[in-house]
Amino acid sequence: MKSRFKWVTAIIAVLVSLIIGFNFNNQQTLAAKKDPNVLKIGMEANYPPYNWTQTNNANGAIPIEGSHTYANGYDVKIANIIGKRLGRKVVVVKTEWDGLLPALTSGKIDLIIAGMSPTAQRRKAINFSKPYRQGTFVVLTKNSSKYANAKTLNDFKGAKLTAQQGTVHYELIKQLKGAHREPAMRDFAAMRQSLISGTIDGYVAENTEAESLKMVYPNAKAITISKMPGFHVSKDESTTSIGIDKKNKQLLNDVNKILATIPNNKRNKLMSQAVRQQPNSGNSTSKGAKKENWIVSTVKQYGGMIIGGVGMTLLLALVGTIIGFIIGLLVSIVRTIPTPSTRYKNWLLNFIKWLLSVYVEIFRGTPMMVQAAAIYYGIAQFWHINLNRTVAALFIVSINTGAYLAEVIRGGITSTPEGQFEAASALGMTHTQSMWHIILPQAIKNCLPSITNEFIVNIKDTSVLSIISVSELFFVGSTIASQTFQFFPTYLMISVIYLVLTFTVTEIFNFIEKKLIGDKNYNLNTNQIQVSTAKDAGANN
């Protein structure tokens, strides 16, 4: 009976997810309400020279929404021209590559200017402007690589190659006969790191990436594959265009008109500007006469960002755990209500209990990263509510933690000795009274290690919220790594910070737990002394 109930719940959970999924596809999206004077541009801000993140507004950089950092690059320069012509203030919404399309169709951004190619696949979902950049494809490898002198598409036989997830580049690897197509990577930072550390032999990108990479990694070697015999790529795929929501025909026309006024030589000038301006601290340190300690310089430059990231991570973990705890408490209380007397109430209670178990199953059975993406973009598309990123993140962590803690607290309640319930009801307490005053305090105390653990898990797991671009510690870390190209030291530093955070929290909670457990023996003497001194004091008055 019980296991069948569980199965039914699981199946319903799947169905609910599917229904929600279908609605996403069918729903004709409306743009959420927003300020008409602001032009929101979606980009990764992590793909130099097209776009990158910097800490100041030098070289015409524009602010990134919800942070104290700025975006710059070829895309930003194009965006600035468009914004100026439209008379709208340009703001960058830093968005993961995979989040760009949903962000556009859900109205979170107005334009995608992110070095994106107008592929047939993407055209199904959104409209594209005329191209604003014509690309040449290269394989990036090291000078020392045995593939460095490849002349034909077949010369990459045996090479381990990759490209960015969801890009044309990744598809192009198929044309390099005999090459091993490694799993696609999330961003260029990761690919550069993989190439330098030798876990891949090369990656496919555009020639602009080659120029950028060479500035920070002189050993890089770019092999142009666009002109190799037999190489084929459609025009759509070799160009870069601006993405616009299908309903926004007016904006599409405007953008096309503006692009038409930017001649090719102006575009090339902007691109070489971008290549020169892109962050390349790796370059400057190698040239610098005196090498400043890496940690010192990083802290100097990015200290504020790191502290912000730590703050955001702690905020998400702490608030998420507290709200999640409250949710878990309420859910577990409802789930342990005894069967009421009337049939109607009984039916209602069973229905609510069932709903709650569906909630618990769904959120425990799916990764938080998926929940984050589904909820953040889903809510916008479904209800046309544009959630603040931090609010969305808090919501996701809380509701996810709630599902876990509901089970933990329920376990705590059911493992409280039966005699405690009995003694409470023998005194005449109602179910609610015995719950609040007797059972829950004990259950929570017993669950404290699990709750602490959940808090620590949250400190680490909120890193997956980088999918919705919340600037928590890991997101900050990736940003710094991609700007400084110091991958290992940056992530090492971020790991140490995580470790310090989790260690400190563990110690604090251990201390609290010890306090709560209290002494094993009752010291009659000290207590009697207290009683008698109180009496003496009373007698003196």
Added chain:
Amino acid sequence: MSEAKEQILNLKHLKKSYGNHQVLRDISFNVNKGEIVTIIGPSGGGKSTTLRCINLLEEPTGGEIDFHGKNILAPNFNRNIYRAKVGMVFQQFNLFENKNVLENCMVGQELVLKRSKKEAHDIALTNLKTVGMGAYINAKPQQLSGGQQQRVAIARTVSMNPEVLLFDEPTSALDPEMVGDVLDAMKKLAKAGFTMIMVTHEMAFARDISDEILFINDGVIAEKGAPEQIFNHPKEKVTQKFLHNFKRNEL
């Protein structure tokens, strides 16, 4: 002495089964005000179940229980108020582990009887002193011995000013040297005129203190009568055998 005859509890053909297992088959007896009724009998005979049915920790499956003439099993009967009037002392004490000794004796008064903190505190303290636990008011249950915990449990129950006290083998879980203190506390309550129903294996104590002895075996009252009669001249074979075995084990 019409007051002494005032009937408080009246069990009529009480029955209780768990599934197919009929634990109580037919239990009927009265308890008058100020009376002390002791239930004895072999393990598994249904003594605890009888007590647990009386304060509704178990739902009877047949028969009737009247409290001052009112059927407590009637649908509109207020069970929580009734339970406050029928105190229960458990074999395993069941003190609230999240509360100290004083709070254990106050929480029911405040929540159920709606007494003020001050009033609850004073009543609790008086009763704790009566059972000899006045010095331990700030201790947590885990810090006390079994005998001490049981005396606190008695004070907790008495603090609710119940009309009837139920004791389910209050000394069975105790080390022998602790038993005396608990029995002394119970004796004090008896002297104070409390109505009590208890299950115990302390035969000498039961003989001393009880007005009536019920011998429950296999879900029925096999024999009942005054202590002198049950202990000295048991009529039924089962009673004789039980008491005989019992005496042999005692020696």
